[in-house]
Amino acid sequence: MQQDNRSARVKILAAAVQLFAEYGYHASSMREIARIAGIQAASIYYHYPSKQALLVEIMQVHMNQLNTNLERIIGKPHNFEQCLYDAFSNHIILHTTYKPEFFIIDTEIRALDPENRGRILCLRDQYEDLIQGLLQEGMEQGVISQTDVKIASYAIIAMCTEVAQWFRPGGRLTVQQVIEIYFQMITKGLLNLKDNAEIAEESAHI
Amino acid sequence: MQQDNRSARVKILAAAVQLFAEYGYHASSMREIARIAGIQAASIYYHYPSKQALLVEIMQVHMNQLNTNLERIIGKPHNFEQCLYDAFSNHIILHTTYKPEFFIIDTEIRALDPENRGRILCLRDQYEDLIQGLLQEGMEQGVISQTDVKIASYAIIAMCTEVAQWFRPGGRLTVQQVIEIYFQMITKGLLNLKDNAEIAEESAHI
DNA sequence: GTCTATATCGGGATAGAC
DNA sequence: GTCTATCCCGATATAGAC
Numbered sequence A, B: 001m002q003q004d005n006r007s008a009r010v011k012i013l014a015a016a017v018q019l020f021a022e023y024g025y026h027a028s029s030m031r032e033i034a035r036i037a038g039i040q041a042a043s044i045y046y047h048y049p050s051k052q053a054l055l056v057e058i059m060q061v062h063m064n065q066l067n068t069n070l071e072r073i074i075g076k077p078h079n080f081e082q083c084l085y086d087a088f089s090n091h092i093i094l095h096t097t098y099k100p101e102f103f104i105i106d107t108e109i110r111a112l113d114p115e116n117r118g119r120i121l122c123l124r125d126q127y128e129d130l131i132q133g134l135l136q137e138g139m140e141q142g143v144i145s146q147t148d149v150k151i152a153s154y155a156i157i158a159m160c161t162e163v164a165q166w167f168r169p170g171g172r173l174t175v176q177q178v179i180e181i182y183f184q185m186i187t188k189g190l191l192n193l194k195d196n197a198e199i200a201e202e203s204a205h206i
Numbered sequence C: 001g002t003c004t005a006t007a008t009c010g011g012g013a014t015a016g017a018c
Numbered sequence D: 001g002t003c004t005a006t007c008c009c010g011a012t013a014t015a016g017a018c
Helices: A008-023 A030-037 A041-047 A051-075 A080-097 A099-107 A114-140 A149-166 A175-188 A196-205 B008-023 B030-037 B041-047 B051-075 B080-097 B099-107 B114-140 B149-166 B175-188 B196-205
Strands: none
Touching: A008 A030, A008 A041, A008 A051, A008 A099, A030 A041, A051 A080, A051 A099, A051 A114, A080 A099, A080 A114, A080 A149, A080 A175, A099 A149, A114 A149, A149 A175, A149 B149, A149 B175, A175 B149, B008 B030, B008 B041, B008 B051, B008 B099, B030 B041, B051 B080, B051 B099, B051 B114, B080 B099, B080 B114, B080 B149, B080 B175, B099 B149, B114 B149, B149 B175
């Protein structure tokens, strides 16, 4: 038997992440969080003022991480294609590495009280603005074709976020392979519907 | 003042949809559902055996509608491109028309007890299988390029589902225009990253 | 810093009158 | 078919000892 040397604060937050992700915020009790952390429910209140504070902490830490990384990627001098790759790579890596945390961010916004909700939604808007600015840059450079930046950003963010739902570390694909596939789908088309001329040409080559 | 002629069953379910979507299943009380439906909480139990039954009813009705429509679209003799269009058109139209209902389906699976969860997840798997079968058909016909069918289906479903989050009826775009944009993004690429030869060619044309 | 004990509240569901 | 009244439970959070 090894003892668990993590601080109580860390163990409490880890337990909250696990339960909020599996059962949802409202279905998770402070008693159960405490049980998993190995303490009594009342002891949580020495470290955190409320259950809501646990949720806010989880969301803030990881939204800040997502934004800070993206700011660093976009902020330095760059080649557009590489920058685009790094941006979505960051999104997919964080969402798969911290799957329960980002799942909570995506599903428990409504469990926040109005003040906290505003703060977290502001971080999400910042992230979307950064992504949209990057796409805008590519369009202005003529490196990507003209498109509705907002719609494209929402579509890409949605499909990259969803990766975390099915990705299994140690499975058929590594995360780097998944990133490569998604980058290809985003920049070269998901399905590549061929017109009749293309189909005829391909048949001729056989 | 007009009286509300809908049956009690309908009013109860509509109230449940509204509250489950806005606050989540566990954060919505039977008392509040009853208040919105204009009756007492105890009266709900004449129409539905439990709160869980309300959730199951909402999910089943709309997943069945989604599947039934798609089966009809795929089942009849068809041109592949048109069929693909109709399939995603069905997805986007239902998800925007019944936005709260599908939002509940997407976020409250974990609120179902194990037996009900299995039943609903089975309907979702059926839907994914139908979409994947369609993509497989297109690949075998050579109408779309070789791709990982599962990954492509997950990516496309995710981006089409997300439309409901930002789409506003009466806004800048009609739902038909949105469907057209998404069909283009899916079949012709979201961003269309150009290589250097293409950029040079475009410059030459100016 | 963690405990036991408890205050206080609101939840789902039921009984039985009308 | 809807009501009032209520049971019973588990929730968050606090008080105060150690």
